[in-house]
Amino acid sequence: MKFDALxxxxxxxxxxxxxxxxxxxxxxxxxxxxxxxxxxxxMDVISILKKMRVEIETFNINVKADVxxxxxxxxxxxxxxxxxxxxxxxxxxxKKAVELSQDKYCGVSAVYRKAMPVTYEIKISE
Amino acid sequence: MKFDALxxxxxxxxxxxxxxxxxxxxxxxxxxxxxxxxxxxxMDVISILKKMRVEIETFNINVKADVxxxxxxxxxxxxxxxxxxxxxxxxxxxKKAVELSQDKYCGVSAVYRKAMPVTYEIKISE
Numbered sequence: 001m002k003f004d005a006l007x008x009x010x011x012x013x014x015x016x017x018x019x020x021x022x023x024x025x026x027x028x029x030x031x032x033x034x035x036x037x038x039x040x041x042x043m044d045v046i047s048i049l050k051k052m053r054v055e056i057e058t059f060n061i062n063v064k065a066d067v068x069x070x071x072x073x074x075x076x077x078x079x080x081x082x083x084x085x086x087x088x089x090x091x092x093x094x095k096k097a098v099e100l101s102q103d104k105y106c107g108v109s110a111v112y113r114k115a116m117p118v119t120y121e122i123k124i125s126e
Numbered sequence: 127m128k129f130d131a132l133x134x135x136x137x138x139x140x141x142x143x144x145x146x147x148x149x150x151x152x153x154x155x156x157x158x159x160x161x162x163x164x165x166x167x168x169m170d171v172i173s174i175l176k177k178m179r180v181e182i183e184t185f186n187i188n189v190k191a192d193v194x195x196x197x198x199x200x201x202x203x204x205x206x207x208x209x210x211x212x213x214x215x216x217x218x219x220x221k222k223a224v225e226l227s228q229d230k231y232c233g234v235s236a237v238y239r240k241a242m243p244v245t246y247e248i249k250i251s252e
Contacts, residue, residue, distance in 0.1 A: 001172060001173075003169065005165060008150075008157055010139075014165035021173065022169075024135075027133035028134065029169065029234060030166055032133065035131035035133050035158055036155045036157075037155075038131055039154075039158070040156055043129065043155065046127060047127070047146075047147065073233045074233030074236040075233070107197075107199045110200040111200050112237070114241035115240035
């Protein structure tokens with residue numbers, strides 16, 4: 001059940017859990033959909049904030065998704081939590097950066113939104 | 127631009143290309159959508175063929191996708207090429223396994239199909 005995906009010269013290992021015949025030597029393929037979304041919008045946000053000259057100390061994105069119980073077991077909604085940490089961060093600029101990614105730039109989000117609701121929230125701390 | 131995704135305990139690194147400020151230390155996030163699809167349907171097919179007692183020597187899946195030139199740059203179609211190699215493989219059984227994955231089991235394909243056409247072909251060699 002272990003698959004090695006060659007993606008632009010990089011190897012990404014995927015595997016199933018032991019209970020379905022795998023060895024858990026990599027994430028489940030479906031879960032990569034969530035990493036793809038987080039990486040896509042994350043890079044957008046960092047690029048936009050750089051242009052806005054906003055400096056953040058740490059940036060983390062959590063993605064949660066609902067999945068059906070019946071086959072094909074697929075995601076029916078996703079929710080992103082953007083977590084920013086830094087000094088005197090302007091909430092409006094962070095919101096603007098996230099909105100620009102979600103509404104204009106993130107191609108992964110654009111596809112997923114055709115299939116399900118993709119929502120988000122922003123958390124800011126010092 | 128480098129992001130480290132923690133997915134069920136496994137680290138997946140994504141990065142942008144140097145021309146957009148990255149170091150290419152991992153694949154682009156959007157491309158992970160294709161790895162996700164290949165891994166999902168690949169595991170289905172292997173599981174189904176095992177139940178059918180079909181033994182294959184090598185199994186490879188190539189995924190190609192069309193992407194828009196305008197923002198948000200997103201995939202508009204995907205095409206999978208399933209490549210099987212083995213002795214005296216029954217084309218009907220291979221076709222059945224792929225169909226079962228695409229029509230019934232693969233949750234990644236189920237989502238992508240809501241957003242774009244997902245097509246496939248099967249290649250068999252000894």
